[in-house]
Amino acid sequence: MNDETVKGLLRKAGLKVTNQRMMVLDIIASHPAEHLTAEEIYDLAKVNSPEIGLATIYRTVQVLLDLHVIDKVTFDDGFTRYELNGEESASGHRHHHAICTGCGKVYSLESDLLDSLEEEVMEKLGFLVTNHEVKLYGLCSECRKKNEKKEVMNREEREK
């Protein structure tokens, strides 16, 4: 989805194409996989437009959410984050996230392996799935290595 497409969506919705709106969109688009918070978007926006207000960021992400241009994500750290909607994936479904409980790093996954789960829900509950959100919590390879080292150290400590 490019700027022009979004401009079209804005107009179709009877909304105006403003510098602030396009700037927020571009900031989110140019930081893929970074899951920016409103405050982070605000700080980046201020670099080129120091007069912009934080309220504008909040109002703009709401507009972009309504247009399904972006999606909301949270990783239980008290912040709402925003990312481009993965509309490319025919299904319209969002991608998944793997969150490391060790270092907090977030990995984005593209796999769409929930089809069988969604079919099951349709059959058993008559529930039609239109979107999903998957978060995997665990340890990334780096943190697993660190943990192993720590365990070795603890063992040596104990065996003293």
Next chain:
Amino acid sequence: MNDETVKGLLRKAGLKVTNQRMMVLDIIASHPAEHLTAEEIYDLAKVNSPEIGLATIYRTVQVLLDLHVIDKVTFDDGFTRYELNGEESASGHRHHHAICTGCGKVYSLESDLLDSLEEEVMEKLGFLVTNHEVKLYGLCSECRKKNEKKEVMNREEREK
């Protein structure tokens, strides 16, 4: 998991077994699949203990979260909700939720169909999944029926 088990967990953690803590636990346990908010737990607690404070609810759910007796869930409505940890399911993994975008009702699912996804993440990223959270958004059978009716009405309206 019963009261006695939790009392044991509290003692093992060097924490005290208080009426407030057991009451909050019992309220959450006796409202399965209702995904209570702190405020809702507070209102239910006040029925029998009008002097209890909301801060105690927040502090208590934090303790129960630390002990992995309960889990946190959010459905993007601005509230944090709490539910008993589905520790029964050998894997220690949480169950899934299907959230109706029509009426907001939440269905709990027990299926554990993410194994292949988790294996893939392990192979490709070296990321070890220890827990996951799955939310399916869509329309429940009731709301689908309502939508169909509405569509028929719209069509009739258009064809006038």
Next chain:
DNA sequence: CTGATTGCAAATCATTTGCAGTCAA
């Protein structure tokens, strides 16, 4: 022009925290 949008500051509202009194062990 003119209503939508913005920036600012003040308001909201869920959650957290300090503190003095209370209670479990």
Next chain:
DNA sequence: TTGACTGCAAATGATTTGCAATCAG
């Protein structure tokens, strides 16, 4: 007895809102 726990009220911090000025169409 005594440190952990609780209730209360005040503080915090992300997000929202009212309003006058500004801007897109």
